[in-house]
Amino acid sequence: MKKKTLSLCLLVLGVSGIAMFGGSKEVSAHGYVNQPASRVVNAKANGFGWGPGEISSHPAIISTPQGIETSTSKLDSGELNGKLASAGLEGYSPLNVQTSNRWAKTSINTGVNNFNWHHTAVHKTNRYRYYMTKQGWNQNEPLTLKNMDLITVIGQPIGENLPSGEGFTPKVDELQKVTIPSDRSGYHVVYSVWDINDTTNSFFQAIDVDVK
Secondary structure: HHHHHHHHHHHHHHHHHHHHOHHHHHOOOOOEEEEEEEEOOOOOOOEEOOOOOOOOOOOOHHHHHHHEEHHHHHHHOOOOOOOOOOOOOHHHHHHHHHOOOOOOEEEEOOEEEEEEEEEEEEEEEEEEEEEOOOOOOOOOOOOOHHHHHEEEEEOOOOOOOOOOOEEEEEOOEEEEEEEEEEOOOOEEEEEEEEEEOOEEEEEEEEEEEEEE
């Protein structure tokens, strides 16, 4: 009897190990924009946290800013419209709230600005893309790509992915030059997308800015 119990335990441990390590490739690549601070990185300033009077029911927002990841095809098909900030993930859904005064904003200027993607694990990459809300956008409506312009692409043109494994490898901190159009002023959202090369996923970051 003892032998059978031991064998069963070893089998369970073995299966658990396969599940843990076999799935590690799926979750190994993560990243977020910390300059200017994205909506999820700016969690404390945006009222998410563990202190008195703060929202404590959204641990993903507080502790895992690098986890906003889903299939790239969902963005390109329009499925994420209205849910761009969360990439449609339930744990990040409070980030989808959109009003003129809900989010802390970082001051930036028109022209060239530095944006930094911090990678908690790097991946072969097809591109980074940056969208920005149009001048005159409705600040109190859900974010959609329809109300944004594509302002910068770093890497492969959209739709021209390299074969899997042949993309470029970014640095842990990938500082990028992004040109903010001269016709933008006041509150805007910059939406940055990191398109992975050796998976079919992307990472997504909404960045609230005040253009001077």
